[in-house]
Amino acid sequence: MRNAFTARRAVLPWRNKRALPEPEAAGLRERLHRELCSPGGRLAYIHVPFCANHCLFCGFYRYAHTADAATRYASLLAEELALGGKAASVASGGVEALYLGGGTPSALSARDLDRVLSAARSHLPLTADCEITLEGRITHFNDEKIDACLAAGVNRISIGVQSFDTGVRRRQGRKSDRNEVLRFLEGLRKREGFALVIDLLYGLPGQTPEIWRQDLAAAIELEPDGIDLYGLNLIPGTPLHKAVGLGKFPALGGLDSLGEMYEIGARALAGAGWAQLSNSHWRRTLLERNRYNLQIKQGRDCMAFGAGGGGSAALYSYAVNSDLEAYERAVTMGERPIAGVWVADELHPIRCAVTAGFEVGKLDLAALTACLDDDVGQSMFSLVRQWQSAGLLDLDDGIIRLTLAGRFWYSNLIFAFDALLSESLAARQSTERSSIVTQASNLQALRAELAKNPGGILEALAVQYGVSQQAVVDALPEEMRTCIAGSAFVDVMQDLAGWGKMTVIVHTPDVIMECHADVPMGKLGHGFYNLQGGDGPLSGHLRPERCGAIYFLRRPFMGKETLSVQFFNTDGDAMFKVYVGRDENRELKAGQIERFNELERKLTAQEAA
Numbered sequence: 001m002r003n004a005f006t007a008r009r010a011v012l013p014w015r016n017k018r019a020l021p022e023p024e025a026a027g028l029r030e031r032l033h034r035e036l037c038s039p040g041g042r043l044a045y046i047h048v049p050f051c052a053n054h055c056l057f058c059g060f061y062r063y064a065h066t067a068d069a070a071t072r073y074a075s076l077l078a079e080e081l082a083l084g085g086k087a088a089s090v091a092s093g094g095v096e097a098l099y100l101g102g103g104t105p106s107a108l109s110a111r112d113l114d115r116v117l118s119a120a121r122s123h124l125p126l127t128a129d130c131e132i133t134l135e136g137r138i139t140h141f142n143d144e145k146i147d148a149c150l151a152a153g154v155n156r157i158s159i160g161v162q163s164f165d166t167g168v169r170r171r172q173g174r175k176s177d178r179n180e181v182l183r184f185l186e187g188l189r190k191r192e193g194f195a196l197v198i199d200l201l202y203g204l205p206g207q208t209p210e211i212w213r214q215d216l217a218a219a220i221e222l223e224p225d226g227i228d229l230y231g232l233n234l235i236p237g238t239p240l241h242k243a244v245g246l247g248k249f250p251a252l253g254g255l256d257s258l259g260e261m262y263e264i265g266a267r268a269l270a271g272a273g274w275a276q277l278s279n280s281h282w283r284r285t286l287l288e289r290n291r292y293n294l295q296i297k298q299g300r301d302c303m304a305f306g307a308g309g310g311g312s313a314a315l316y317s318y319a320v321n322s323d324l325e326a327y328e329r330a331v332t333m334g335e336r337p338i339a340g341v342w343v344a345d346e347l348h349p350i351r352c353a354v355t356a357g358f359e360v361g362k363l364d365l366a367a368l369t370a371c372l373d374d375d376v377g378q379s380m381f382s383l384v385r386q387w388q389s390a391g392l393l394d395l396d397d398g399i400i401r402l403t404l405a406g407r408f409w410y411s412n413l414i415f416a417f418d419a420l421l422s423e424s425l426a427a428r429q430s431t432e433r434s435s436i437v438t439q440a441s442n443l444q445a446l447r448a449e450l451a452k453n454p455g456g457i458l459e460a461l462a463v464q465y466g467v468s469q470q471a472v473v474d475a476l477p478e479e480m481r482t483c484i485a486g487s488a489f490v491d492v493m494q495d496l497a498g499w500g501k502m503t504v505i506v507h508t509p510d511v512i513m514e515c516h517a518d519v520p521m522g523k524l525g526h527g528f529y530n531l532q533g534g535d536g537p538l539s540g541h542l543r544p545e546r547c548g549a550i551y552f553l554r555r556p557f558m559g560k561e562t563l564s565v566q567f568f569n570t571d572g573d574a575m576f577k578v579y580v581g582r583d584e585n586r587e588l589k590a591g592q593i594e595r596f597n598e599l600e601r602k603l604t605a606q607e608a609a
Helices: 022-029 067-087 110-124 143-151 165-170 178-189 207-222 239-245 255-271 291-297 324-332 348-360 365-370 374-389 402-408 408-432 435-452 458-465 469-474 486-498 590-608
Strands: 018-019 042-048 095-102 126-136 156-162 195-202 226-231 279-282 302-303 310-313 316-321 339-343 362-364 393-396 399-402 481-485 501-507 512-518 521-523 528-531 541-544 546-559 560-571 574-579
Touching: 022 339, 042 067, 042 110, 067 110, 067 302, 067 324, 095 110, 110 126, 126 291, 143 310, 156 178, 165 178, 178 195, 178 207, 195 207, 195 255, 207 255, 207 399, 255 402, 291 348, 302 316, 316 408, 348 362, 348 365, 348 408, 348 458, 362 365, 365 399, 374 393, 374 408, 399 402, 399 541, 402 408, 402 546, 435 458, 435 469, 458 469, 469 481, 469 546, 469 560, 481 486, 481 590, 486 521, 486 528, 486 546, 486 590, 546 590, 560 590
Parallel strands: 042 095, 042 302, 095 126, 126 156, 156 195, 195 226
Antiparallel strands: 018 339, 226 279, 302 310, 310 316, 316 339, 362 399, 393 399, 481 546, 501 512, 501 574, 521 528, 528 541, 546 560, 560 574
């Protein structure tokens, strides 16, 4: 439990992600949660950056609460929620969990809480069973506010108690004493229609194992629906970190002490019959679903609102501007106040599977390594056997189950697997870089070939020269091709729907399939562009986020001039092609030529603007 590692590793949300430069990020902002989204349900997060005071241990403090500032902010939040609701494709998946965090959301007035929650319900596609969580503190969280929250749909309230001990609380800047905390929670417990969750923190200055046992006993006796246990993380720059450094507090207990307290807490809750949902969360009743906390670790898309909030959509993560003035300027101008965008690497789904599995103490290692190169899988199994010898986990038929010690050190296990994945990706990229010289030589030969004979079969040339199909198109003479960003996918498809009968081709190594038909209109839903072909020959579901580029091509083929719009995915492979149709004389249709040229000019002008 206490000596497996020399330090606990933090699993930071931005790990293994690359910040996008502003021009690229700007082009993605409006596509987040509309075209760029994962299939299935999603989450939403609303950030309230105000606190009544700065607790010494907290690294999330940003702004002191004032009534006027909070009311203005609530109004801005309502506007931002309306903007976000319009930008997002409602049909891309319902919001299964909404979380109001901070800061201290309960610092808002009853009226402002109602305004924010009502805006969320009006503009976000909340599911019928959506878990709606409000983080709160005892200070200022009166009956009027609680009534407003419950009336507006809140069904989970998480109270940051941290400790019941008056001395421990006062040293951290908490104003309520033990009796006040107990009275408040007892009153809250008597209400119905929501899950009550108590957050406790272990490792605080002056919090001995005996005080910790008393904290646990008090929480269990209150019979909330859930209890969360978090170890103190001494964050550099916080008042507590400074105070310890100046000797105003005695040195905090080390990993031995934290490990002991985690074990005391886990055994106390298990002994009281509580079910463990994750490494930090336990429940007494089924009212506590802990849906947001579990699904965010699974990598679910999360729509974020509020200054300082963070969200994600498919492989992309983003931050809402944390500066209140900049946030207000953007919202009042009708713009999403997104300050930065990051993109994850190609192993992101596997990293999420690792995090989600270790978070709940169970990971299917056999299934995970089946998705990886053999050497990476072997390295993972070797590492797991070491951890098994150290008593951190059990391995049975390829399934990892963490022991109590493993649950305490789970972030280190995630960090180690992350490092293996990063090493394997770096090795693969190094191999790919070494082939660049060969590819450059091949491309030079390909350009020479296409200059003489631009009517070759693109797919065959890609195989012959060892390059992607998109690289073949890029090697065509410049006057034969116009490249448009893949973000124009929906606009192009909706324009094509008015051109009349054309030829649609899907060409893979195994299939060449043609269809002569009108391209049907479509609409976005569940992460797809859904063709509404009805009983017609063309229907289906296309992934806009996979479209990396769209080409308008003019080139000879089989002795005739052709015009086509060709769609390529982010790997450089052809998705499908749409050829301008021919009339009864086998000539290109004049009306479609006009539409082709018009759309090409319009999109080129838009990209140049």
